[in-house]
Amino acid sequence: MAEEKPRYRTYTSPAGGWGAAAATAKVLMEQSVVTKGSRALLAMNQPGGFKCPSCAFPDATCTRKLEFCENGAKALAHEATKFRVTREFFAEHSVSALMEQSDYWLEMQGRLTEPMRYDAATDHYVPVSWDDAFALIGQHLRALDSPDRAEFYTSGRTANETAFLYAIFVREFGTNNFPDCSNMCHEPTSRGLPPSIGIGKGTVVLDDFEHAEAIFLIGHNAGTNAPRMMTPLVEARKRGVPIVAVNPMPERALVRFTEPQDIVQMATFGSTEVTSEFVHIKIGGDLALIKGMMKVMFERDAAGEAVFDHGFIAEHTDGFPALKADIAAQDWPAIVAASGLDEAQIRRCADIYIRSNATIICYGMGVTQHQQGSQLVQQIANLLLLRGNFGKPGAGISPIRGHSNVQGDRTVGIDEKPSQAYLDRVREVFGFEPPREDGHHTVESIEAMLDGSAKVFIGLGGNFVRAVPDTDRSYDAMRKLDLTVGIATKLNRGHLVHGKDALILPVIARSERIETAAGEQFVTIEDSMSNVTASRGVLDPPSEHLLTETEIVCRMAMATLPDSKVDWARYIDDYSLIRDKIAAVYPAIYEDFSERIKAPSGFHLDIPPRRRAWATPNGKANFLILPGLAVNASVADPAMLRLATVRSHDQFNTTIYSYNDRYRGVYNDRMVLFMNADDIADRKLTAGTKVALETITDDGVRRGVEGLTIIDYPMSRGSVAGYYPELNPLLPLAFYDKVSGCPAAKAIPVRVLAVAAVD
Numbered sequence: 001m002a003e004e005k006p007r008y009r010t011y012t013s014p015a016g017g018w019g020a021a022a023a024t025a026k027v028l029m030e031q032s033v034v035t036k037g038s039r040a041l042l043a044m045n046q047p048g049g050f051k052c053p054s055c056a057f058p059d060a061t062c063t064r065k066l067e068f069c070e071n072g073a074k075a076l077a078h079e080a081t082k083f084r085v086t087r088e089f090f091a092e093h094s095v096s097a098l099m100e101q102s103d104y105w106l107e108m109q110g111r112l113t114e115p116m117r118y119d120a121a122t123d124h125y126v127p128v129s130w131d132d133a134f135a136l137i138g139q140h141l142r143a144l145d146s147p148d149r150a151e152f153y154t155s156g157r158t159a160n161e162t163a164f165l166y167a168i169f170v171r172e173f174g175t176n177n178f179p180d181c182s183n184m185c186h187e188p189t190s191r192g193l194p195p196s197i198g199i200g201k202g203t204v205v206l207d208d209f210e211h212a213e214a215i216f217l218i219g220h221n222a223g224t225n226a227p228r229m230m231t232p233l234v235e236a237r238k239r240g241v242p243i244v245a246v247n248p249m250p251e252r253a254l255v256r257f258t259e260p261q262d263i264v265q266m267a268t269f270g271s272t273e274v275t276s277e278f279v280h281i282k283i284g285g286d287l288a289l290i291k292g293m294m295k296v297m298f299e300r301d302a303a304g305e306a307v308f309d310h311g312f313i314a315e316h317t318d319g320f321p322a323l324k325a326d327i328a329a330q331d332w333p334a335i336v337a338a339s340g341l342d343e344a345q346i347r348r349c350a351d352i353y354i355r356s357n358a359t360i361i362c363y364g365m366g367v368t369q370h371q372q373g374s375q376l377v378q379q380i381a382n383l384l385l386l387r388g389n390f391g392k393p394g395a396g397i398s399p400i401r402g403h404s405n406v407q408g409d410r411t412v413g414i415d416e417k418p419s420q421a422y423l424d425r426v427r428e429v430f431g432f433e434p435p436r437e438d439g440h441h442t443v444e445s446i447e448a449m450l451d452g453s454a455k456v457f458i459g460l461g462g463n464f465v466r467a468v469p470d471t472d473r474s475y476d477a478m479r480k481l482d483l484t485v486g487i488a489t490k491l492n493r494g495h496l497v498h499g500k501d502a503l504i505l506p507v508i509a510r511s512e513r514i515e516t517a518a519g520e521q522f523v524t525i526e527d528s529m530s531n532v533t534a535s536r537g538v539l540d541p542p543s544e545h546l547l548t549e550t551e552i553v554c555r556m557a558m559a560t561l562p563d564s565k566v567d568w569a570r571y572i573d574d575y576s577l578i579r580d581k582i583a584a585v586y587p588a589i590y591e592d593f594s595e596r597i598k599a600p601s602g603f604h605l606d607i608p609p610r611r612r613a614w615a616t617p618n619g620k621a622n623f624l625i626l627p628g629l630a631v632n633a634s635v636a637d638p639a640m641l642r643l644a645t646v647r648s649h650d651q652f653n654t655t656i657y658s659y660n661d662r663y664r665g666v667y668n669d670r671m672v673l674f675m676n677a678d679d680i681a682d683r684k685l686t687a688g689t690k691v692a693l694e695t696i697t698d699d700g701v702r703r704g705v706e707g708l709t710i711i712d713y714p715m716s717r718g719s720v721a722g723y724y725p726e727l728n729p730l731l732p733l734a735f736y737d738k739v740s741g742c743p744a745a746k747a748i749p750v751r752v753l754a755v756a757a758v759d
Helices: 017-030 034-041 070-080 087-092 095-099 103-108 130-143 160-173 187-197 206-210 227-238 263-267 286-302 310-316 320-328 332-339 343-355 373-386 406-411 420-430 442-450 471-479 549-560 568-573 575-585 677-682
Strands: 116-119 124-127 150-154 214-218 243-246 256-258 277-279 359-363 396-399 456-460 483-488 501-506 514-516 519-521 523-526 531-535 641-646 672-675 690-695 704-712 719-723 748-754
Touching (some): 034 070, 070 227, 087 124, 130 456, 130 483, 130 549, 150 160, 160 406, 160 523, 160 549, 160 568, 187 373, 187 396, 206 227, 214 227, 286 320, 286 332, 286 343, 286 373, 332 343, 359 373, 406 523, 549 568, 672 677, 677 704
Parallel strands (some): 150 456, 214 243, 456 483, 483 501, 641 719
Antiparallel strands (some): 116 501, 641 748, 690 748
16 A cells, blocks of 8 residues: 555645646656656657557647647656566566555556566566467467357557457457457447447547537546546537536536646636536436436427427437337436436426537446446437437537547457458458357456356456456456466556466557568557547657567467468558558448548548438437336345446556545545445444445355545435445446446445444
8 A cells, every 4th residue: 555644635626737737747757757758748649649548539630739638648657667577576576476566566667578477386477488478379279179268358558450450360260259348338338329329439529519509428527537528628618518517426627627738727727617517416317317308308399399309300210209108107206316316407407408409418437337328328319319419510429438449449340249241341351251159248258267168368458357347256267267368568467367377468558669670650549539540659669578569469360370361470560451451341431541541630430420320220310218217226225325436536447546536635545435424424434434345236245345434525325436446346247237248337236334343
């Protein structure tokens, strides 16, 4: 843990501003990269430079010299760090000793410098040559009696070129087992939206924020998880656009924000009030809010008011009568109880929506990470369809995705449920017959490890074992494997919870130059609004022993598939050849890829709903019904609270930058429980005391986390929050959305136990 004593105090300054500037300077100094890091920041998200390795929010057309945020600077500083993890480090520290260290301590050790193999006799990682590492991977994969006994994970940082080849390699090997980070966040978008609007992506581009007449933000914290989003929000608010934020806990950036790039605002210590209506919803209450808003709309339409876009509904949609019947079946007392809101506020939200002729609804994992997250996403689409908020400027649906290319990876083939059309194109372009059966998503992959059917795990980036649910069981699952492979830039927990054989393969990072026999190469990234742009690193790699992710994928394929129909060696040096193959497999969206990517701002992939075209079986956008008001199974326990796991401000996914969360007033601590004052009092507890959480479940497994300090925080009643991944042990593996496989991490049923009760 941190050496300093924990402190808790309310943060009263605006988000962003001088606090963000100070944090950026501090992290550059901590990683000893003030000069190098500052120079690299000037190239981040700029033409000819590299794309931010943090979030997936798009660039503002590169019109500003500084196109980065505080958390992007942290990600870069930690990537460019002067600290190194060498063979001497591994000789000094056994794996058992490293397991005793915190995730933060592991992160702070720095960049990996050469390939390592686990030696069971000494419990240490030892150096291994690249040739021997690839030979070991090929040996294990070829020895499997079925390709489906291997699991191939992908992190959202993986570039399009690498992800595309990874998908081809794994399918030629013979499986569709592609657990990936999307499974744990926006998979409900990928699975829920296609039946509704024909595509599993958002329909908004950045310019739409300039034309929106209302913006709704549901279940996400832009100030921490997508800070560059704050600029278009602030600009919209300055124009008088109403912004409605729906969240069970107030987030500082959505209260007041100072733009670090606004010289006048910085100089005058000014700020902008971002949210015009804060909707303090209870966890899981989003469906009730949406249906309440629609109920108001049907009431006012029945009274003769022009509420619905009946022309759009008649021409472009199907299922309107069923939606009308479903909304009519909901009564106001139930809506109020399920949402935790006053009827008057729901009516205000509906009025804001009705008065707007162009509305954007943005949502995050507060929507997707529920047991019916996919269907909840569809209800947001229903709300937008009622007023024709697709295919016109300033309107549409906007999932705020996390990692910087998680959407791109899905576009180019990282999908455990691939379409038959895609598989047909792979066969035509590459000359082999790919497997046709669905593969494993993340939860299914862990289940396969637990029952012994999975034998090999290859992780292309990420920190899989810390990101997944049910930590103790997941650790057991990973340790049953014959081989685990971690392809990474930094040391993490996934390298320490490993199989009988284990490899750590270090890679060149996003911010670093890629030099091959064919010259300098670049990769491409798709942001959360379907813009594809080039990314060229500008820094020197930290070691001569690193390889690119693309070369690692090609050489794994060469070692595993000696009779492959794919000329893998060609793609190691010339990435334009990979882009040509992407264009061949996806001609409708990637035609002339190599030419179009030369544009400084890249190009936008076709999103049919933007032209009011619907790639659904009936050729229409569909109103889809989710009966009732609940998005999670009910729990018959009067002491039950719903737990949402959240990130701190000094964190990106599983990467912990510090023990601070300044916007929430937490310093030098991560073992905290944010809790409503009335919920604290009801349990005869006090803020500052330590408690335990226990999952309420009927599967016979006790899941608990102890040593959590209660923080009196303005949570909605019945809702609590704590940090991920520390509270992942509370999330049962089976507690997930059955449509998408996404774990329901925003709605875990728990009870609070006093320390004495645990003892």
